[in-house]
Amino acid sequence: MIRGIGFKEDAMRCTLGVDIGTSSSKGVLVDADGAILATASRAHDVSRPHSGWVEMDGRVWWEEFVSLAGELIAAVPGAEIVGVGVSGMGPCILLADEEDEPVRPAILYGVDTRAGEQIERMTDELGAEEIARVGGSLLTSQAGGPKIAWIAEREPEAWARARRLFMPASWLARRLTGEYVLDHQSASQVSPLYDIEAERWHDEWWERYAGPIEAPELRWAGDIAGAVTADAASLTGIPEGVPVIVGTIDAWTEAVSVGAHEVGDLMLMYGTTMFLVATGEQTLRTPSMWTTAGAFPGTRNLAGGLSTSGALTAWLKDLTGADYPELLAEAEVSGPGARGLLMLPYFAGERTPIQDPDARGVIAGLALEHTRGDLYRAALEATALGVRHNVETMRAAGADIRRIVAVGGGTQGRLWLQVVSDVTGLVQEVPEKTIGASFGAAFLAAVATAEGEPAEIRDWNPIVESIRPAPETRALYDELFDRYRWLYESSKDLVHELAADQREASA
Structure with missing residues (x-):
């Protein structure tokens, strides 16, 4: 579904935001004042091959991004895209080989509960207090580390090919820019492999549980990951050289949006x-x-x-x-x-x-x-x-x-x-506006590429109602x-x- 509204015939500065959610992907094209020029969405399903498993083919994330970007750009021919924002559900574990091909479907966030044995074993090996000290939280079905360990133990053929770790936002950033980055917020949910106080990967535990995986470079959600490559531009219609932010998990991007x-x-x-x-x-x-x-x-x-x-x-x-x-x-x-x-x-x-x-x-x-x-x-x-x-x-x-x-x-x-x-x-x-994380991603892209004073979200999206008990x-x-x-x-x-x-x- 797509919706376009009135726009100027001359070029105007716009940012494009796309969010990969659990049941759909959504895109938005926004002008410099926060006005929504066009929206688009793609419904999709997750896979539940066994009780407690919730997966998705990570290749769909890029396919839907390409489709959304094409429709949004076509809806507003007067738009000059100056930045791209990305976000997505998480924490997800998508492992890819050295050619960036997924080695198996992505394992989704806490709704996927398959890694109970790994949670128990890692807690015994490292100690609950030490895990909480380093990562901030105990290991639960939300934690990414045990899911990585599950793949290593249960699917050795996939594990043998795995070289990189992605989540939806970082997967899109990689496809758009060629950069291999992950934001700190997402990384902190790959427990217990991230040190929350030092704000870096915990090298010893990374080597122990994710050894063959190259650790992605850590940046903050609103930082610029890189620029759209020629190949990505030809597929999406986004001009080559346009900056793309690092992005983060959808709930945090949604918080930004409001x-x-x-x-x-x-x-x-x-x-x-x-x-x-x-x-x-x-x-x-x-x-x-x-x-x-x-x-x-x-x-x-x-x-x-x-x-x-x-x-x-x-x-x-x-x-x-x-x-x-x-x-x-x-x-x-x-x-x-x-x-x-x-x-x-x-x-x-x-x-x-x-x-x-x-x-x-x-x-x-x-x-x-x-x-x-x-x-x-x-x-x-x-x-x-x-x-x-x-x-x-x-x-x-x-x-x-x-x-x-x-x-x-x-x-x-x-x-x-x-x-x-x-x-x-x-x-x-x-x-x-309650359009969600795609709007927040577009806002972060606008801030990162602002000419002069960056926008304020309260101007883009004011509070209009209070619900009282x-x-x-x-x-x-x-x-x-x-x-x-x-x-x-x-x-x-x-x-x-x-x-x-x-x-x-x-x-």
Whole structure:
């Protein structure tokens, strides 16, 4: 899908941003004032060949970039592209050979839970305290290091050919410029191979677990990786010599897109999964969250994520055959508490704060009189309860959360935003543009290539609305949160047995 809007006939300075997401790739062409001139998107699917595996062919990332760039440029013939921004889901592990051909599909972020044995063994070998001291976080399904070790142990033929490590943004930067770089924020999630305080690769552990892989050069997200090569220009239509930024993981780029990357900010991203990023100056360590480098020098992040959010609502939509407007209207009628339903949203395991890849979805209280609207309401409330669990865990770890900015496709439905504010008791600020990480990537490219004073994101994307919690629902949701926590603890042993049965059936 592509949309173009009015533009000047004479050339105007523009930046192009592309983000590779879990369910789609999105591109945007933006002028120097932040006006969106054209947007384009490509839907794609991930592969789930076994229970707990989530993969994607990395070659699709470049193919979709080429397609998006061509359509965006064609939509605005008066555009003079002066910079290119890239971002993508992560942390992903895409290993390529010396010719930059992928040796296997990319292993995705924390939703892929295959490396449990490697997590356990590496923790035993290195020590949990030392891993947290060096990398900031304990090893979980989000960590890149155990996934590299999994390939080395389980797929020796692929491992024998592997020479380079990429994530979506760095893969695009490589294809566009020929430079082999990775941003610090992404690198800090290749735990335990990155030293968060020294802001460099941990050479000893890199050699131990990723020996034959050439370590990419580390830069910051908004730095310029290089310039578009002649070959890339011929494929994409982007002029040769145009600067390309290093880029970073989509959640962090999305935080940039709404100005939620300053100290004291919390970005709450509504997407296929839910993601939270709190920004500060100190390295906060807690076993149940992810400590990472920030997107920019001098910042640190405490991050978390739900394994399902939009994926859960999409599952219900597909299951019931209804469309989203119908389900939202029926969920509104259902009302707070979903007429006595309580759902655990762990349909793909769960990331933070329980860090339990064997968690599974639970729907408690079902009766014959319940409707699909009740189920949809319970799903919205389940994700909101997960957000509250994460926020409370962050604050307990010392995070100073002063403002919350909501972003992502899920912000288009105001009911979901209201439910999250009601359950958490937090005010959410909503920006004018919620197009996402592609817009943030275009902004970073504009800053990196600015002539004179660089743009400010508050001018490109001002806050236009605040969602405030309804005080009359507070007591109900406080009680529901207590039940939510109790339901997980009470059912997890049985659920873990069922998860094991699912793996056996899948095998």
